[in-house]
Amino acid sequence: LKANQKLRLSIWALTAYVLCACGTSSAQKTAGPLVRIAELEIDPAQLEAYKAALGEEIETSIRLEPGVLALYAVSLKEHPNQIRIFETYADQAAYEAHLQTSHFKKYKSETQSMVKSLKLIETDPILLGSKTGQH
Amino acid sequence: LKANQKLRLSIWALTAYVLCACGTSSAQKTAGPLVRIAELEIDPAQLEAYKAALGEEIETSIRLEPGVLALYAVSLKEHPNQIRIFETYADQAAYEAHLQTSHFKKYKSETQSMVKSLKLIETDPILLGSKTGQH
Numbered sequence: 686l687k688a689n690q691k692l693r694l695s696i697w698a699l700t701a702y703v704l705c706a707c708g709t710s711s712a713q714k715t716a717g718p719l720v721r722i723a724e725l726e727i728d729p730a731q732l733e734a735y736k737a738a739l740g741e742e743i744e745t746s747i748r749l750e751p752g753v754l755a756l757y758a759v760s761l762k763e764h765p766n767q768i769r770i771f772e773t774y775a776d777q778a779a780y781e782a783h784l785q786t787s788h789f790k791k792y793k794s795e796t797q798s799m800v801k802s803l804k805l806i807e808t809d810p811i812l813l814g815s816k817t818g819q820h
Numbered sequence: 821l822k823a824n825q826k827l828r829l830s831i832w833a834l835t836a837y838v839l840c841a842c843g844t845s846s847a848q849k850t851a852g853p854l855v856r857i858a859e860l861e862i863d864p865a866q867l868e869a870y871k872a873a874l875g876e877e878i879e880t881s882i883r884l885e886p887g888v889l890a891l892y893a894v895s896l897k898e899h900p901n902q903i904r905i906f907e908t909y910a911d912q913a914a915y916e917a918h919l920q921t922s923h924f925k926k927y928k929s930e931t932q933s934m935v936k937s938l939k940l941i942e943t944d945p946i947l948l949g950s951k952t953g954q955h
Contacts, residue, residue, distance in 0.1 A: 720892070720894050722894075722904060736946050739946060739947070740946060740947045743947045743949040744947065744949060746949070747949040747950065747951065754950065754951055755892075755948075755949065755950040755951070756947075756949045756950075757855070757890075757892075757906060757908070757945075757947075757948045757949070757950070758945070758946040758947050758948070758949075759855050759857070759943035759944060759945050759946060760943060760944050760946060761941055761942070761943055762941075762942040762943060762944055763941075763942070765944070768946070769857060769943070771892060771906040773892070806896055806897075806898075807896070807897040807898070808894035808895060808896055808897060808904070809894060809895050809897055809900070810892075810893070810894050811871050811874060811875060811893040811894060811895060811903070812874070812875045812878045812879065812891075812893050813890075813892045813893070814878040814879060814881070814882040814890065814891045814892070814893075815882065815889065815890040815891075815892070815950070815952075816882065816889055816890070816952070817950075817951070817952045
């Protein structure tokens with residue numbers, strides 16, 4: 686992408702994000718963002734392959750899906766095979782749409798043998814503060 | 821803030837964030853963002869007061885500190901007294917500066933009696949994907 690294309694893309698993304706943040710200040714709390722924490726343990730022998738597949742899935746989701754607001758993936762310093770993903774979707778419908786995408790299905794099938802355990806933790810957001818908007 | 825001030829603030833923040841994201845693609849991986857997960861258990865009788873103090877601390881940190889990129893705070897649906905905070909700082913120096921701010925010190929002293937346990941988990945980012953930039 687050229688610089689001016691990147692800028693336009695950034696401004697579009699920022700606009701979408703700010704609009705979303707405004708929507709969540711309405712009275713309908715259930716219509717707010719859906720935030721989930723995924724806790725995974727990965728087969729050590731396949732850790733690098735897993736990270737590559739996860740990185741590709743995150744990059745594609747953020748780029749193609751307006752309702753995928755943030756996917757922050759980290760490994761724990763003291764237990765590198767333990768992965769945590771902090772997932773923020775615009776709403777429940779955005780999350781369900783994400784599960785149906787070809788890039789998500791590709792990630793799930795590619796990583797099936799790499800993931801030793803997966804725990805999904807549902808949360809209630811208190812405040813999601815970032816440089817571009819707060820819910 | 822008026823609308824044009826907000827827009828200027830947003831564009832400034834976006835610029836700062838994108839510059840930071842570019843910086844992290846350099847070879848010096850240790851100069852990248854610092855990401856930490858805080859796991860807290862709160863005294864149930866003081867939960868609402870704790871959430872209010874935390875919300876104020878997050879809002880102030882994001883607004884005043886250029887190096888505090890994101891503070892995402894949630895409670896667990898099945899254990900509402902369990903709080904998770906996903907913290908992203910531009911670098912180690914930004915984190916250390918954060919600890920010295922008056923708003924952080926106020927939060928720590930106000931919430932001292934509310935926090936039953938606190939665990940800080942150091943991480944290595946894999947990919948921090950969001951609508952405004954990726955590390």
